[in-house]
Amino acid sequence: MTRWPLHRRTTALLLGTVLTAVTLSACGGGDTGDGSGPASVGEKEIRAALDKPTELTVWSWSGSLPDVAEAFEKKYPKIKVNVENVGTAAEQYTKLQNAIKAGKGAPDLATVEYSAIPQYALSGALVDLKRFGFDKLEDEFTPATWESVNVGDGLYELPLNAGPMALFYNKATFDKFDIEVPATWDAYVEAGRKLQKADPEYFISADNGNAGLTESLIWAAGGRPFTSDGDKVTVDLQDPGTKKYAENYQVLLDEKLLSPVAGWSNEWYQGLATGKIATLTSGAWMAGILKGSVAKASGDWRVAPMPAFDAESTSSINGGGSLAMLDQGDKQLAAAAFLRYVSAEEGADITQATGSFPARAAALGSQEFLGAKDPYFGGQEINRIFADSLAKVGKGWQYLPYDVYAITIFNDKAGKAYTGAKRLQAGLDDWGKELVTYGEEQGFTVG
Incomplete structure (x- = not known):
């Protein structure tokens, strides 16, 4: 697995x-x-x-x-x-x-x-x-x-x-453009700006609408938009953490700092291989994806903690x-x-x-596991970063009792935000309205 x-x-x-x-x-x-x-x-x-x-x-x-x-x-x-x-x-x-x-x-x-x-x-x-x-x-x-x-x-x-979240970044690209590893989302945005200014073919990341990533980033920002207790469900994509995420991510969208290529496409893998897609914010399993599907970039990639939204940020899964x-x-x-x-x-x-x-x-807790040096990541001890992230996962996150359905409709409702046709918060609000309607149709009491 x-x-x-x-x-x-x-x-x-x-x-x-x-x-x-x-x-x-x-x-x-x-x-x-x-x-x-x-x-x-x-x-x-x-x-x-x-x-x-x-x-x-x-x-x-x-x-x-x-x-x-x-x-x-x-x-x-x-x-x-x-x-x-x-x-x-x-x-x-x-x-x-x-x-x-x-x-x-x-x-x-x-x-x-x-x-x-x-x-x-x-x-x-x-x-x-x-x-x-x-x-x-x-x-x-x-x-x-x-x-x-x-x-x-x-x-x-x-x-x-x-799947503790971390930042996967292409060190070769960062070195080429003299970019520091961003510890905050503000620094992440600045790194994206610097890349685009130096070469418009380079993007800080790629995202044309990814519901799972969105949920994980909201979680890290302190958002808890979903709660469920039996047949009682709450959907609130206007909570402070969700708004914090949306405001930060909107800058990346407004300034077109994200590659528009679809995740898991041939163009996406090519961007990762060449370093023109410079980072991925993802779960720990991404290490295996890179090693298995972007093998020729071995030695170029590294792992760092996920950028923080603010001092109160946690990690997520x-x-x-x-x-x-x-x-x-x-x-x-x-x-x-x-x-x-x-x-x-x-x-x-x-x-x-x-x-x-x-x-x-x-x-x-095994020092042998934590200290294992991964050749793909330049001999870096990546397990330490993942373990630290897992220890800092924010508590209290809940998935909807119909989250599988929620994932399927995300792009239909929020996708326009990634093309500039809609603000991200507005897209999230549309998603939330549909989740309320669907939950009520399924017999849940949704507030």
Whole structure:
């Protein structure tokens, strides 16, 4: 699971797939695998389940999960784990939602990004992992990722990886134009101005509308535009932190300091390779993207803390996720064992080895891990920067219980701000109005 930004490019496949709030129910009503229903079970029952021939189905687009499954099967030879890639992000979520709606066909476990957990948890589609006593594992994970997997009073995943925000910058470009690494957004804007003045083909970054990035920057600026409590939802894109973000980012848009190329396009990758797109503000997973897809720029890129909006700024998260257990499953004891193996046991080591940034506290306390020098980034100890960012993530952020839908309509409502046809705050306001309307249509009480 080295790459978790995929829902940030989610298409309209998910429009209309959210379960209505009027069907909200107590989460986790399925059988535990031993006939005990939703009752709590202990370690003895989980261990006993591993000694029974069982076949699990897991939906995931993770490149490392098949290797994790193979290692688990060697350790527990009576368990067969079938990892099925039914599509990435939007495609999988659509199929998952269809199975939930039909009441059959869902896998035992599925990759669900942190931002999507509320949508499935509040509908009763996921099992509360407190049933297995997994809430006792809290101290094994970082506070920011642990907060992301708890919804209401329930625990719906054990964190696997994290996407703490950082600034990726092309040192070769910065050196060429004698630009200092910006510690604040004001300095970031000045760096963009200097680049454009020196050579109009160079841009400080690229953004033609990215909902995930927008949410993460609002979070870092202190914004908390979304809250949810059961079927009660608040949408407020006029809160102080959101306004702070919009005012700062508007300068980049007004002065055309951002490249208009679409993220993940060939032109975008080319801009990163040549250094003409000089920075990326992104989650830690971007390190793997650069190494895998912009290999010829090895040695040019570095990592720095995300620029601060002001003295009160925090960090935030972009991306990340783990495995959730579907309530339809009838093999939940064995599924619980595999889920724990993936996030809290040897499986987490296998995933980390692929370049995924870990959510485990032990890994982030390891001097060997923190001090690892990355050749792509000029021998820089990038894990220290990511770990520091994760420790400074602002508390209290919530995603909408229909955030997956919110992502799909962002560009339709706010996209004109990136072409200069609308102010960014106005675009965010339009987005918010649609989110209120949609939430009410789904049966939520939206304020």
